[in-house]
Amino acid sequence: MxxxxxxxxxxxxxxxxxxxxxxxxxxxxxxxxxxxxxxxxxxxxxxxxxxxxxxxxxxxxxxxxxxxxxxxxxxxxxxxxxxxxPDLDLLTKLLARSVASSNGGHLIEVVGENNDALTDAEIEEAIEYSWELPQKVADAPEILLNAQYGFSGSYSGYFTHVQETCNEINEVIDPETSTPLSRRQNRIQAEDLKFDEDHYIADLLNNEPILNLLKYKTHWWKTLKRLQKNDKDVPKESDSVINENEKLHSVKDPELEFTSREREMMLRLPNKEYLLNDPKAIYLGLVDLLFAYSYNHRFTEGENTIESAWTIGKISPTISSLEQFSTLRETVIALFRRSLSYPLYRSFILCEKVLQDVYVLLKLGRRAIIKVLLDIKDTFDNHDVYYIYSKVWLDDYCVWCMKASDKHIRSLARELHHFKIEKAEIGFELENLEQLSQEADI
Missing domain, CATH: 2.60.40.790 (Immunoglobulin-like)
Structure with a gap:
């Protein structure tokens, strides 16, 4: 059918x-x-x-x-x-549903509703996240026949022949025998080797291109400003700008309406419900993906290029290293480290600006985020090698986000709005390098 x-x-x-x-x-x-x-x-x-x-x-x-x-x-x-x-434009969410277990089990179609199930309000009341405190999850078995990675650790076998392909994003040595610890170690070692002091200093001395990128206003910024202007009775920085009522985004700005292409992509996604061992890690992974997208979006001024898949994948530790995080701080540190090691422009202030872009996307809510995830998915789907990341990450993220908690998304937006990161936390002696650049510029 x-x-x-x-x-x-x-x-x-x-x-x-x-x-x-x-x-x-x-x-x-x-x-x-x-x-x-x-x-x-x-x-x-x-x-x-x-x-x-x-x-x-x-x-x-x-x-x-x-x-x-x-x-x-x-x-x-x-x-x-x-x-x-609500959510009549989230087409996948309306289709017949299935349940995906968090350990890569079979999908189970939901044929009826459980009248004893918790309501959304009860779930929201029961779950509170502190984005800066690690969350204890069940220990993984010591012996695994296959490595588990991807969305909620639900996949294996997708990188069996990764060394035989031209996958320039992958940072994991032998993904199919890797563990979360080995993947993190691989990532940090690769970043330490890749970081180039001369490149960083050169971008400090010749910073005009970076200053131009900082001035660029994304269409997401403009959309948020329009929404805030239309809500005259709501303070500019109030979280009430994103109203609990879904009518706010579905009718107030055409930028948040789905295109025919996006609706077609949603119809191709399988509708699932997820039994997640660590939901907090999924939200932190969302920050990761939004940051990588936002860097590319600002760098290209909203026009994807043939390098966009590489840029997004390389900056994102979720994609390049199959990582999952337990705190917002370690997520942001990893993103800054990669943004200072791999792309053409390597600037701490550019990273800070991109983090503000992520705040804007979270502030705009689920529809803006879903549009971004679909854009990333489309970018990877159209690549001969990198399409694999849609299979293990992006398809599930697109479906999951349709039912993600607006409360948790607003909480993340608040946290990012006041988030501060010190250069010393990055680990590349950035302050010393900046001092050297100032001396060289005299």
């Missing part, structure tokens, strides 16, 4: 589902509505949706087929008039 392209809109009283199913006999359509579940079958198309609220099938319901466009428009009344259905 083929999952058709679809989109969903709503008003106070109706949900409207538009399904693209060209070249079919419309009279053969089968529609079924049961509370929050909607099913559409018209050979060869099949669509099953789990809506965020209940709809009913009464005399007000309708289904119209437009032969010219190949679209069927299904209009369903809401059970509770005036109820707002």
């Amino acid at each position: 083929i999952t058709p392209h679809f989109s969903i809109t709503q008003d106070d009283n109706f949900v409207v589902i538009t399904i693209h199913a060209p070249y079919v006999r419309a009279q053969d359509v089968e529609l079924d509505v049961d509370g929050s579940q909607f099913r559409f079958y018209l050979k060869p198309y099949y669509l099953r949706l789990q809506l965020p609220g209940n709809v009913i099938e009464d005399t007000r319901a309708s289904a119209l087929y437009d032969v010219a466009s190949g679209n069927m428009t299904v209009k369903l009344p809401k059970e509770t008039p005036g109820e707002y259905f």
Whole structure:
């Protein structure tokens, strides 16, 4: 069966589902509505949706087929008039669901709801993260038949022949026999060897290109400014700019609306629920990916190049070293170290600016983040070698982010907004090098 392209809109009283199913006999359509579940079958198309609220099938319901466009428009009344259905633009989230275990187990389709399950509010109340304190997770078995890496350590076997490919991103020596400790050791050793004192000093002395990059305003900055300007009653730096109500981002700025390309990519993703051993590490990995994206975005001024996959992958320790972190500080230190060792421009103040870009993305919320993750995924998908990172990281991150906690994302944004990192923490004697550059410039 083929999952058709679809989109969903709503008003106070109706949900409207538009399904693209060209070249079919419309009279053969089968529609079924049961509370929050909607099913559409018209050979060869099949669509099953789990809506965020209940709809009913009464005399007000309708289904119209437009032969010219190949679209069927299904209009369903809401059970509770005036109820707002969140996340109707997050298409993957609405599809039939499955559960992915955190140790690479089989996917299990969810066929019903557990009435005893915790509500989102109860989960939020039960989980509180301190981004600066390491979180204790269950110890891994001492003997593993295969290395586990990728999203929540769910993958193995993807890097069996990595040495035979032209993978210039990978920093892990023999990934399939690696451990989290060995991967971190490989990364730090590679960074120490790669850091070039002369390059760093040269960028300090000839800093005009870097100053131009610092002046660049990303479209994400402009979007946040527009949202803040529109919310006249909300203080500029208040976290209330990102309202709990999802209406804020879905209607207030077109920059946060998904393009047809992005909707198509979401439809290709499998909808999963994740049983995570260490959810905090996943959020910290998100900071990692957003930083690597933001560096490339600022460096290219928003226009990806053929080097963008390498730039993003090389800066990200999550991708290049298959790392996971336990604190925000160690995450940021690793990102700064790599940004000062690998790309063309190596500047501490540029790293600080990129970290502000990450804050802006977190401030904008899930839709901006999902758009970024889809952009990274598309960049890797179109590379002959690096597509593998979509398989072990980005596909899952795109799906997971649709259901990620807005509370935790806002918490990360607050933490980053006030985050300070000292040059001495990086480990490259940056202050001494800056002193040398000042003496050379006299």
